[in-house]
Amino acid sequence: MGDNIHAPTVASGPTSGAERRDWSKLSMPDLMQEKERIEEELKALSAVLNSHGVSMNSTLTTFDGFPRDDIDIPQVRTTRVRIIHLRNDHKEVMQYLEKGLHAHFAQLQQAQASATTNGTTVPSVLPSSTLENGTADASTLGTPFAKVNSVEVGSPADQAGLKTGDAIRNFGTAHWLNHARLSKVAEVVQQSEGRPVLVKVSRKEEGGSQTTELDLQLTPRRNWGGRGLLGCHLVPL
Incomplete structure (x- = not known):
């Protein structure tokens, strides 16, 4: 009997699906929806582990190396693999969200600096076209939480x-x-x-x-x- 029965049988890939998502093509609202979707699924999967009384690191074997008979080991292992994939997805989505937010601020500051030089008035938000480039607009920048x-x-x-x-x-x-x-x-x-x-x-x-x-x-x-x-x-x- 192997000692690593508690380890996932599938290698933890970079994404939650079979095909890698290209997060860079999503707008800020779409990225935010993905973030919320991933967090909801992670919450549900954590509840599955909790129902078995285990965590991501709990051993699935007894003290003498045999599979535990008080839990559904295949389900726990499958759930853990899914959680690993989703955590990787969440990390990437957050990186693109923060990148888009920083890009928005940088462009806004540049526009304000240019306006100060030219003596013109700059709107408080960028045009909606920035949304197509993956940056934030008024509806996503500073969203109430x-x-x-x-x-x-x-x-x-x-x-x-x-x-x-x-x-x-x-x-x-x-x-x-x-x-x-x-x-x-x-x-x-x-x-x-x-x-x-x-x-x-x-x-x-x-x-x-x-x-x-x-x-x-x-x-x-x-x-x-x-x-x-x-x-x-x-x-x-």
Whole structure:
């Protein structure tokens, strides 16, 4: 009986399918949809492993080297292979998303610099043609990833001007590409205690359809009279 029964029987390839995807040909919205699809499938596959009480590294043999009889070994091994492929896909998709985002900023800065020289006005976003080249447009750049569910009176969030219903576009270095279900936000908060953090929010006007974009300075701190460093509750979108 081999010692590596827990190892995948199929080599982990670069993509999740038999045919390699060319991510460079996808637009930013399409890449975002792929990212969400992959994350949903990874979540479902992780649930499969959890139902067997194993992880990606759990041994599938007993202490004396025999296959475990308390789990479906073929299913676990197949699930692990799929997870490996999907993780590779996710890494590549994220690379192209970040590349497109950086390209957008670079072109925008260049356009603004040119406008300053020529004394003309530059729109805040690039033309929709940039979407065809795999760069971001207004609908994808700074996409909201969290919503303010509640704000405590007198809290750091309240003093910064954050309001219930605000949509978070950026929280320091956390944004729609890397927030990881808000864990990145928690990391920023812990690392920024006593120091202001730039928070970009979209706020819908009461009784209207207009949306206002705001840049707020939020300083996480203790001893403000309530729980936590912010005094607000965020929920992922």
